[in-house]
Amino acid sequence: MTAATGAPGAPEVQATRGMLPAAKPRSMFRRGLEVFLENKLAIVGVVILVSIFAFCYLGPLFYNTDQVHVDLANENLPPVPGHPLGTDQNGYDVLGRLMVGGQISLEVGLAAAVLATVVGTLWGAVAGYFGGITDAIMMRLVDALLAIPTLFLALVVVSMFPPTETELILVIALTSWLTTSRLIRGEALSLRVRDYVQAMRVMGGGSARAVFRHIAPNAIGTIIVNATFQVADAILLIVALSYLGLGIRPPQTDWGGMLNAGINSVYDGYWWQIFPAGIAIILVVIAINFIGDALRDAFEVRLQRR
Amino acid sequence: MIGFLLRRILQAAIVVLLVTMFTFILLRAIPGNVAVAILGPSAYRNPAALAQFNAQYGFDKPWFSQYLLWLGHLLQGNLGFSWTLDQSVASLLANRLPKTIILVGSSTIIALLIAVPVGLWQAVRRNKEVDYIFTSLSFLFYAAPTFFVGEVLILVFSVKLGWFGPEAAQGGTWNDLTDWRDMVLPVTTLALVSIALFSRYMRSSVLDNITEDYVRTARAKGASGKRVLWRHVMRNSLIPIATLLGLSIPGIISGALITESVFNYPGMGLLFYQSAQKQDYPVLLGFIIVVAIATVVGSLLADIAYAVLDPRVRYA
Numbered sequence: 001m002t003a004a005t006g007a008p009g010a011p012e013v014q015a016t017r018g019m020l021p022a023a024k025p026r027s028m029f030r031r032g033l034e035v036f037l038e039n040k041l042a043i044v045g046v047v048i049l050v051s052i053f054a055f056c057y058l059g060p061l062f063y064n065t066d067q068v069h070v071d072l073a074n075e076n077l078p079p080v081p082g083h084p085l086g087t088d089q090n091g092y093d094v095l096g097r098l099m100v101g102g103q104i105s106l107e108v109g110l111a112a113a114v115l116a117t118v119v120g121t122l123w124g125a126v127a128g129y130f131g132g133i134t135d136a137i138m139m140r141l142v143d144a145l146l147a148i149p150t151l152f153l154a155l156v157v158v159s160m161f162p163p164t165e166t167e168l169i170l171v172i173a174l175t176s177w178l179t180t181s182r183l184i185r186g187e188a189l190s191l192r193v194r195d196y197v198q199a200m201r202v203m204g205g206g207s208a209r210a211v212f213r214h215i216a217p218n219a220i221g222t223i224i225v226n227a228t229f230q231v232a233d234a235i236l237l238i239v240a241l242s243y244l245g246l247g248i249r250p251p252q253t254d255w256g257g258m259l260n261a262g263i264n265s266v267y268d269g270y271w272w273q274i275f276p277a278g279i280a281i282i283l284v285v286i287a288i289n290f291i292g293d294a295l296r297d298a299f300e301v302r303l304q305r306r
Numbered sequence: 307m308i309g310f311l312l313r314r315i316l317q318a319a320i321v322v323l324l325v326t327m328f329t330f331i332l333l334r335a336i337p338g339n340v341a342v343a344i345l346g347p348s349a350y351r352n353p354a355a356l357a358q359f360n361a362q363y364g365f366d367k368p369w370f371s372q373y374l375l376w377l378g379h380l381l382q383g384n385l386g387f388s389w390t391l392d393q394s395v396a397s398l399l400a401n402r403l404p405k406t407i408i409l410v411g412s413s414t415i416i417a418l419l420i421a422v423p424v425g426l427w428q429a430v431r432r433n434k435e436v437d438y439i440f441t442s443l444s445f446l447f448y449a450a451p452t453f454f455v456g457e458v459l460i461l462v463f464s465v466k467l468g469w470f471g472p473e474a475a476q477g478g479t480w481n482d483l484t485d486w487r488d489m490v491l492p493v494t495t496l497a498l499v500s501i502a503l504f505s506r507y508m509r510s511s512v513l514d515n516i517t518e519d520y521v522r523t524a525r526a527k528g529a530s531g532k533r534v535l536w537r538h539v540m541r542n543s544l545i546p547i548a549t550l551l552g553l554s555i556p557g558i559i560s561g562a563l564i565t566e567s568v569f570n571y572p573g574m575g576l577l578f579y580q581s582a583q584k585q586d587y588p589v590l591l592g593f594i595i596v597v598a599i600a601t602v603v604g605s606l607l608a609d610i611a612y613a614v615l616d617p618r619v620r621y622a
Binding site: 141 | 317320321322324325328329445446448449450451452453454457458461465556557559560563564567578579582590593594597598601602
């Protein structure tokens with residue numbers, strides 16, 4: 001199998017290299033990188049995101065708090081020297097909770113986005129590559145699922161059994177791969193008739209090779225840009241589920257859970273129980289959107305140069 | 307055009323049918339005993355009552371016959387019966403749907419009235435201060451969770467300033483008009499997110515159009531800048547907005563679910579949320595079907611609007 005399919009691939013690479021000046025692929029990448037780095041908002045986005053990751057994962061090493069045992073003697077404290085951001089209604093330190101909660105929000109967001117992107121890419125690439133009746137059936141199924149707003153689908157599934165972190169990732173991924181699959185199907189429809197795919201088929205390459213080696217890699221720009229926005233959407237979806245009381249179970253929490261808990265006492269003026277988590281969510285989502293926009297510009301430059 | 311319409315409508319019908327099948331399978335596959343949920347945990351001690359309940363509502367039949375039974379009722383306009391609220395689903399939806407339409411409709415209209423001029427202004431003053439200010443604002447509201455926006459609005463305008471009520475109007479449909487003071491915050495919450503989305507699309511749409519040849523032609527023929535902007539650029543830039551409007555229905559309805567929960571507004575979203583907690587299947591199914599039809603019709607209208615508004619688009 002490897003020998004049979006490996007042989008047609010190799011001359012193709014050779015041929016491509018022979019036709020283009022040797023430095024060109026690298027310069028396209030570099031040009032894309034330059035466009036990305038020229039974008040000031042993208043740099044701001046990267047800086048915000050890196051800082052928040054450092055805050056959530058390195059922060060607990062320097063700022064150690066008990067986030068498991070309820071401490072009712074110290075509930076609802078305003079910001080004081082021992083608790084820079086005060087405590088919540090269970091006596092948890094808000095600054096420390098922001099760190100551990102952030103870990104869950106970021107992990108679930110990233111993992112769900114990656115999973116949704118993989119499933120969506122494969123589904124869309126297969127549908128677009130085969131076309132005809134396969135495409136019609138696969139895409140009508142996507143249309144049907146898309147007709148149900150993600151939040152409702154996730155809400156129904158999650159309300160039936162309280163989720164762990166892994167289950168939350170699965171639920172969010174399984175309800176958000178649909179838009180990705182639509183985008184990739186569009187790409188696959190135009191990519192499958194390209195000469196290099198046709199040539200590979202004539203030389204005896206199989207469908208699997210076409211999808212995995214040619215269609216998916218050539219749609220990489222669309223895939224990466226879409227995956228970036230998926231992370232932001234996933235984080236907002238967990239927040240919404242947590243707000244509806246259907247997120248991670250205590251004593252674990254995420255930023256949405258912190259907001260949900262804080263809202264009950266916000267009328268008492270305990271502003272420190274909602275603003276830190278709310279601002280953290282907004283910062284992360286804005287940063288991801290900045291990066292996604294810049295990536296789209298960078299990949300568009302690469303496509304223009306082709 | 308007729309052929310395209312028929313094909314699109316047939317596709318839409320297939321999609322709606324798939325939605326009913328999918329939601330039914332999903333809801334029936336999920337663990338949990340409906341009879342116990344309705345009759346209470348003590349029903350385990352009374353197998354006869356459980357059996358009677360299951361026979362009465364058809365739960366002893368295989369799921370596929372249950373689905374066909376339910377689908378048959380649906381075609382007669384019977385969406386089933388809510389056990390927890392002791393009402394037919396159709397009458398529940400008839401009560402709640404107008405409330406949600408008022409909330410969603412008024413906030414969408416307000417959002418359009420604000421977002422279209424703002425997007426146009428941003429595009430004309432591209433990379434100037436105005437553009438930066440509104441771009442930052444739209445990023446902010448796009449990134450903020452809907453309920454966070456709602457809670458902050460309550461905190462500022464209701465708790466601190468006391469201008470508007472913290473809870474939405476509770477009475478019948480007409481109360482929304484008489485209690486408009488209570489409706490300001492929910493409508494604003496939902497509108498802010500839509501404004502952020504619409505104005506960004508409007509801005510890029512105007513930027514695409516402003517460099518087109520017909521703009522230069524109109525200028526060359528002596529049309530004033532204002533006339534070109536409002537007559538030519540504006541009208542062509544609205545085409546993607548019409549499509550966006552049709553496609554953003556699921557997003558707006560999701561926003562309505564959260565907004566209704568924040569302000570305790572008795573619309574469809576709140577009903578869905580409460581029913582999901584009580585595992586009230588008939589209500590969930592009825593609700594999903596209404597939303598799915600709205601979504602499918604929305605994207606159908608978006609396609610048609612695109613074909614009608616843009617003479618360059620021709621469907622074979």
